[in-house]
Amino acid sequence: MHDSATTAHHAAHDPALLHHFADESQQRNAASLGMWVFLAQEVMFFGGLFCAYLIYRLKYFGDFGAASQSLNITLGATNTIVLICSSLTVVFAVWAAKHGKRSMLLINLVLTLILGCAFLGIKAVEYRDKFVEHHVPGATFDFKCESPGHPGQLVPCHIPGNKDILVNQRHAEMFFSLYFIMTGLHALHMIIGIGLFLWLLIMAWKGRYTPHYNTPVEIGGLYWHFVDLVWIYLFPLLYLIDRHP
Amino acid sequence: MSEHEEHESSLGFYVGIWITLMACTGITVWAAFLDLHQFNAAVALIIATFKATLVVLFFMHLRHAGEKLIKAWVIASIFFMLVLIALSMADFGTRLWS
Numbered sequence: 480m481h482d483s484a485t486t487a488h489h490a491a492h493d494p495a496l497l498h499h500f501a502d503e504s505q506q507r508n509a510a511s512l513g514m515w516v517f518l519a520q521e522v523m524f525f526g527g528l529f530c531a532y533l534i535y536r537l538k539y540f541g542d543f544g545a546a547s548q549s550l551n552i553t554l555g556a557t558n559t560i561v562l563i564c565s566s567l568t569v570v571f572a573v574w575a576a577k578h579g580k581r582s583m584l585l586i587n588l589v590l591t592l593i594l595g596c597a598f599l600g601i602k603a604v605e606y607r608d609k610f611v612e613h614h615v616p617g618a619t620f621d622f623k624c625e626s627p628g629h630p631g632q633l634v635p636c637h638i639p640g641n642k643d644i645l646v647n648q649r650h651a652e653m654f655f656s657l658y659f660i661m662t663g664l665h666a667l668h669m670i671i672g673i674g675l676f677l678w679l680l681i682m683a684w685k686g687r688y689t690p691h692y693n694t695p696v697e698i699g700g701l702y703w704h705f706v707d708l709v710w711i712y713l714f715p716l717l718y719l720i721d722r723h724p
Numbered sequence: 725m726s727e728h729e730e731h732e733s734s735l736g737f738y739v740g741i742w743i744t745l746m747a748c749t750g751i752t753v754w755a756a757f758l759d760l761h762q763f764n765a766a767v768a769l770i771i772a773t774f775k776a777t778l779v780v781l782f783f784m785h786l787r788h789a790g791e792k793l794i795k796a797w798v799i800a801s802i803f804f805m806l807v808l809i810a811l812s813m814a815d816f817g818t819r820l821w822s
Contacts, residue, residue, distance in 0.1 A: 508791050515794045519801035526805035530812050537816070552753070559749050567742040570783050574735060704784045711775045714749075715768035719756035723764060 495692035507694050514698040518705050525709055528664070532657050532716060541638030542650035544721030546622065548639065549614060550658070551605055555718040558601050562707045565594035573700045576683070576693035584688065584696070588680040591703065595673045602666055614655050622651040639721045658717055665713060668706045675699050733782065741782050748775050 500506035536543050572587035613621040624636035636646040679699050682688065688696055752771040760767060780798065781787040789795060 504790065508794075511789075512791060512794055512797070515797045519797050522801040522805050523808065526808050530809050533809065534812065534816050556749065556753050560746065563742065563745045563749065566745075566779065566783055567738060570738045571735065574733075574738070577732075701784055704779055708776050708779055711779070712769075712772050715752055715756070715772050719752065719768055720765065722756040723759040724757075 495689075503691060507697070510694045510698055511701070514701045518701065521705060525661075525664070528657070528661050529712065529716070532661070535653050535657065536716075536720070539647070539650035539653060541641060541644065541721075542646050543654045544639045545624075545636045545646045546614075546651040546654035546658075547717060547720045548722065549612070549622075549624075550718050551608065552718050552722070554601050554605050555714055558598050559710065559714045561594050561598045561601070562710050565591050565598070566704055566707045568594065569700045569703045572679075573693075573697050576688045576696040577690060579690045581683070581686065584683050585680065588676055588683060592673060592676050592680065595669055595676065599666060599669055599673075602662065609655070609659075616652045616656045616659065620648070620652050620655070622646060622648055622655075661713055661717070665706065665709050668709070672699075672703050672706055675702060733785075733788075738782070741778055745775055745778060 496503055496506060500509065568587045568590040572584055572591065575581075575583035575587060609615055613619050622636060623633035626632040626634045636651075638644040638646060676699060679696055682695065748771050752768055755767050755771070756764065758764075786795065786798060
């Protein structure tokens with residue numbers, strides 16, 4: 480039922496402004512606060528895993544160092560750079576949405592999607608290597624190192640910095656369990672992020688975002704930056720421990 | 725509306741933050757190959773935290789967030805994560821592991 484007052488009310492504001500908000504800035508702040516609350520929950524979610532990592536790293540110190548050295552540092556660093564670049568394209572997209580620059584918004588959303596897919600592709604190559612090397616926890620797990628004198632020959636690994644102690648297979652397996660859980664959950668977040676950005680791209684293509692209404696781009700960007708943040712911590716903790724001679 | 729006017733960062737500023745983040749990535753990889761004894765982990769975590777701070781303050785626009793409530797949520801989430809880690813480590817550190 481539309482009486483004249485309701486019709487006048489509809490005409491008075493932008494259709495993107497929902498009725499229970501006083502103005503656009505209140506609506507934007509409410510949406511963005513909701514995203515930050517979700518991100519606070521994500522901090523606790525990943526925080527539990529980082530805490531588990533910390534405890535096992537202290538308990539199985541040398542074994543974690545040896546297991547970490549089997550990760551491909553070049554691919555890990557490349558992925559870090561890919562994610563930082565994607566964060567830049569995301570802030571460009573948010574800026575473009577706020578300033579009503581349609582083609583810049585579309586280009587940056589597409590670039591973000593390409594970089595996100597590149598990250599997952601590189602991650603897939605790393606996972607493949609781990610399967611080939613039998614470093615995936617489970618029945619076929621076998622952590623061996625290449626013999627220093629005989630390339631291609633696999634021998635039990637030593638603890639870095641202590642040539643007399645061999646790596647405990649079960650302790651190395653714990654490192655790879657944490658590695659796959661943490662990077663796997665991070666990759667799942669990336670997949671969800673790519674889904675979100677595909678949706679943002681479709682909506683941006685339809686011209687849904689204007690300088691007055693661009694909250695979805697902004698909070699989608701918050702999510703993407705958070706996923707980047709998690710990787711900023713995962714990279715040194717998983718790839719860079721005990722690398723020095 | 726004027727009191728809610730948002731601070732606008734320029735595109736050049738974002739590129740500056742991006743260059744800093746890239747440089748920090750290079751520094752953290754380089755530092756990992758130095759023998760700093762027990763300080764390797766500390767250096768890696770300090771660099772990671774510096775990068776995270778830049779992302780949160782400038783890319784996620786927390787520095788100029790209109791709502792103080794948002795800042796309170798960020799501080800609360802960091803605080804409770806530290807509580808989680810501190811209490812777990814208090815347990816781990818004082819437990820007689822076999």
